[in-house]
Amino acid sequence: MQHLDEGAIHAWLDGALSIEEAVRAEAHVASCSVCADAVAEARGLIAASTRILTALDQVPNVRAAGGAGGAAKRRFLSTWPVRERIAAVMALVVAGGALAVVLSRETPQIAQLDRASEPVRTLELAAADSPAPPPVAAEEAKSETAPVPRASARAVPTSPTGARDLANAREVPSVPQGAVGAAAPATVTTDAYAMRTDDSLRSVTVATAQRAEARDLSAEGKSPVAGKVAAMARQRTVEPQARYVEPRPSAPAVGAAAGAAAPSQGPRLLQEEKMMEGGREVRRRIYMVEGILVTFDERAPVAANEAERAASANVARADTAAASPTIRWTDASGTEFTLTGPGTRERLERIKKLLGY
Amino acid sequence: VTDDVERLFRTYNAPLVRYLTRRLGDRDWAEEVAQETFLRALRQDRIDNERAWLFAVATNLVRDEARKDARRRRHLALLAERERAEGPAEQEPTSLERAQDAAMARRAVDALAERDRLALLMREEGLSYEEIAEALDLSPGSVGTTLSRARRRLVEVYEEQQRARARGTHAAS
Numbered sequence: 001m002q003h004l005d006e007g008a009i010h011a012w013l014d015g016a017l018s019i020e021e022a023v024r025a026e027a028h029v030a031s032c033s034v035c036a037d038a039v040a041e042a043r044g045l046i047a048a049s050t051r052i053l054t055a056l057d058q059v060p061n062v063r064a065a066g067g068a069g070g071a072a073k074r075r076f077l078s079t080w081p082v083r084e085r086i087a088a089v090m091a092l093v094v095a096g097g098a099l100a101v102v103l104s105r106e107t108p109q110i111a112q113l114d115r116a117s118e119p120v121r122t123l124e125l126a127a128a129d130s131p132a133p134p135p136v137a138a139e140e141a142k143s144e145t146a147p148v149p150r151a152s153a154r155a156v157p158t159s160p161t162g163a164r165d166l167a168n169a170r171e172v173p174s175v176p177q178g179a180v181g182a183a184a185p186a187t188v189t190t191d192a193y194a195m196r197t198d199d200s201l202r203s204v205t206v207a208t209a210q211r212a213e214a215r216d217l218s219a220e221g222k223s224p225v226a227g228k229v230a231a232m233a234r235q236r237t238v239e240p241q242a243r244y245v246e247p248r249p250s251a252p253a254v255g256a257a258a259g260a261a262a263p264s265q266g267p268r269l270l271q272e273e274k275m276m277e278g279g280r281e282v283r284r285r286i287y288m289v290e291g292i293l294v295t296f297d298e299r300a301p302v303a304a305n306e307a308e309r310a311a312s313a314n315v316a317r318a319d320t321a322a323a324s325p326t327i328r329w330t331d332a333s334g335t336e337f338t339l340t341g342p343g344t345r346e347r348l349e350r351i352k353k354l355l356g357y
Numbered sequence: 358v359t360d361d362v363e364r365l366f367r368t369y370n371a372p373l374v375r376y377l378t379r380r381l382g383d384r385d386w387a388e389e390v391a392q393e394t395f396l397r398a399l400r401q402d403r404i405d406n407e408r409a410w411l412f413a414v415a416t417n418l419v420r421d422e423a424r425k426d427a428r429r430r431r432h433l434a435l436l437a438e439r440e441r442a443e444g445p446a447e448q449e450p451t452s453l454e455r456a457q458d459a460a461m462a463r464r465a466v467d468a469l470a471e472r473d474r475l476a477l478l479m480r481e482e483g484l485s486y487e488e489i490a491e492a493l494d495l496s497p498g499s500v501g502t503t504l505s506r507a508r509r510r511l512v513e514v515y516e517e518q519q520r521a522r523a524r525g526t527h528a529a530s
Binding site for chain 2: 005006007008009010011014016042044045046048049050052053055056057058
């Protein structure tokens with residue numbers, strides 16, 4: 001037998017040869033020192049490649065709002081935007097309503113940062129998608145000098161998020177192809193918290209298209225989409241409850257009683273997670289209300305100075321003029337709530353009440 | 358496919374995002390592309406080989422978006438620059454050495470031909486030779502050769518940089 005070529009050796013080591021070919025290769029290597037050396041070298045190359053590529057997972061990932069505990073924050077946040085998108089698609093298809101609502105409880109300081117990112121993103125998307133950005137977006141972008149979380153995400157190399165992530169997902173490649181479905185890694189890492197608003201908007205756009213598709217399919221009497229997605233959405237109402245640790249007194253009742261099958265009117269908790277952000281604990285919950293997705297953030301209050309408060313109020317007025325109506329209110333403790341969605345303000349007010357505020 | 362989207366997401370999001378992050382050097386961008394890929398899967402009536410399909414679609418999205426995004430990314434870079442100048446950034450624990458490793462790895466990956474690079478990154482995410490061939494429109498028989506070439510070149514470029522760094526360190530001390 002002639003010597004194995006390098007491609008065949010890699011294929012063999014990668015388990016890509018048929019059994020017969022693998023047996024032949026093995027037999028040859030056992031009796032051929034040249035090929036044995038080549039195999040040893042190939043093993044080294046494979047291992048070194050994996051090691052080198054692992055270093056790529058440490059991409060710069062920093063935001064100005066950060067503080068201690070960045071890695072933990074990222075791990076937590078990672079699952080969020082993607083899930084939100086998927087959940088938004090599901091929710092919107094089920095509801096047939098193109099309203100994604102973001103309800104967040106924000107302290108002024110964070111609110112400023114968070115909202116400040118919106119106009120710039122708006123401009124950026126507008127610039128990418130059309131030659132003429134809306135005047136409002138341009139105006140806002142000009143007036144904003146606040147940090148843009150997404151843009152800043154590449155300033156400094158990160159901690160071992162990538163490595164941990166890698167450890168997580170290494171399971172996948174090593175599992176034989178057929179079994180991959182069973183060995184899904186639980187979560188993925190991101191820190192795209194600040195992209196939330198933008199993601200929601202984009203989700204709505206996509207979801208609207210999805211919904212139209214679903215409707216078309218339904219009209220033709222072959223709609224696999226709506227029913228299955230509805231089932232997924234219902235399923236989600238059950239799963240995350242295990243993680244619902246400390247119910248907030250004023251929050252709506254959550255649980256089996258809220259109903260899983262019918263499009264219930266009561267807010268249902270789909271997901272809850274906790275994270276640290278800027279050294280403060282943030283609790284994020286997603287509710288389904290009247291078939292609408294509601295995101296509810298609760299941040300432990302911190303003292304905010306008046307300048308920030310004023311700036312935050314200005315930003316609030318500015319982004320109310322953006323695509324999605326927004327209602328805001330502040331409770332006695334100074335905690336700020338935000339409810340945003342492409343629906344009417346009246347609807348947002350009603351949702352606010354449904355959420356117990 | 359629709360009832361599988363959640364399973365698809367759970368199964369493939371991590372490897373897909375990592376693949377894209379390694380390809381793009383940008384986690385946020387990678388997340389976006391991965392999300393778009395799953396949303397496209399949702400619209401798809403039928404997918405024969407899901408993993409190959411997902412990686413192929415993500416790869417094509419990157420190709421398309423890379424052109425479209427050049428302008429937008431310049432804008433972002435500008436904003437990031439401004440922010441760095443203005444505010445205190447979060448200092449994460451990182452060593453110079455690790456940052457150098459990452460930079461060397463990036464240069465080594467960049468030194469590969471695009472097809473070799475994609476094949477290698479897909480293989481690292483566990484795609485089979487058949488899946489790689491399907492996603493990249495290669496013949497299955499050529500995947501081994503493609504991978505061996507990619508790995509050799511990657512390691513060579515990386516080690517060359519290591520030697521250069523060692524010489525630099527030596528010269529400095």
